[in-house]
Amino acid sequence: MIVGVKVMCILSVIPLRAEQKDQSEIVSQLLFGEVATILEKDEQWIKISVHHDSYEGWIDSKQVIEIEEQTFDELAQQKSRQAQIVLQLNTPWGKTVVFQGSPILSSDSSFTVDNMKFSWFNETPVESDHSIVQIAQSYFNAPYLWGGRTRYGIDCSGFTQTVFHQKGIELMRDASQQVKQGEKVDFENIKAGDVVFFASSKTGNVTHVGIYLGEKSIIHAHGRVRVDELRPEGIYNLEKQYLSHEFYAIRRYL
Secondary structure (H helix, E strand, C coil): CCCCCEEEECCCEEEEECCCCCCCCEEEEEECCCEEEEEEEECCEEEEEECCCCCEEEEEHHHEEEECHHHHHHHHCCCCECCCCEEEEEECCEEEEEECCCECCCCCCEEEECCEEEEECCCCCCCCCCCHHHHHHCCCCCEECCCCEECCEECHHHHHHHHHHCCCCCCCCCHHHHCCCCEECCHHHCCCCCEEEEECCCCCCEEEEEEEEECCEEEEEECEEEEEEEECCEEEECCCCEEEEEEEEEEECC
16 A cells, blocks of 8 residues: 555444554544545555545554545545444455444445445445434443544544534534534524534633533533533533533534
8 A cells, every 4th residue: 555545444443543553542433434545654554534524543554445546536425324323234355334424335235346345234224314413312322432433432523523424514523623614603592403612721722512402401422422411601410410511612514
């Protein structure tokens, strides 16, 4: 693999790391079918730019495959994301599973990517016809994982990004980036499906994000994907009775 080559994730989920070693921090994840461009190479490690959010990091080259430029262009235009929590897929290297939020490469029972053949077991992927609130609630109790983007481990901005992906809305990866997208909303005009941001009282930097459910409730990834009370001053943890995050801003993407 060389610089400029296009690649596709071939596993259910793979870690995107800050440095080229297994011990390095996971900064994000790639889901099956997501594509990227190689920026650097260091032995088995490649630094990539993820197409859908331009996020950069290091992955093990064994976890992706090279794809043709035309194939990359076609997959890069694919905005549909899988609604089902998990599906089974037969691949050239054996059976694997594909998680909710992964790009839908094809809804046909079988399909090819370049010269590689794939086929779905029993069920083919579909797009969600649910609202942002309903999709967000489907992740309830998913464990928190720094850098995670699936219901088996997810962080706060990975949660908002993945939920909105399933409605065809592409958010950036980090909360500090997402707060710069969309339309600003005043607290008194907040609606269900709006995204709420929270900042550090020490630095003023945006450090947390969640989705407003309505009725003064917010769903967010904090220890797990949970529901707490949203107040003008921030998130009030109902279990431990304290203000866990300080309010910063509201954005609307729909």
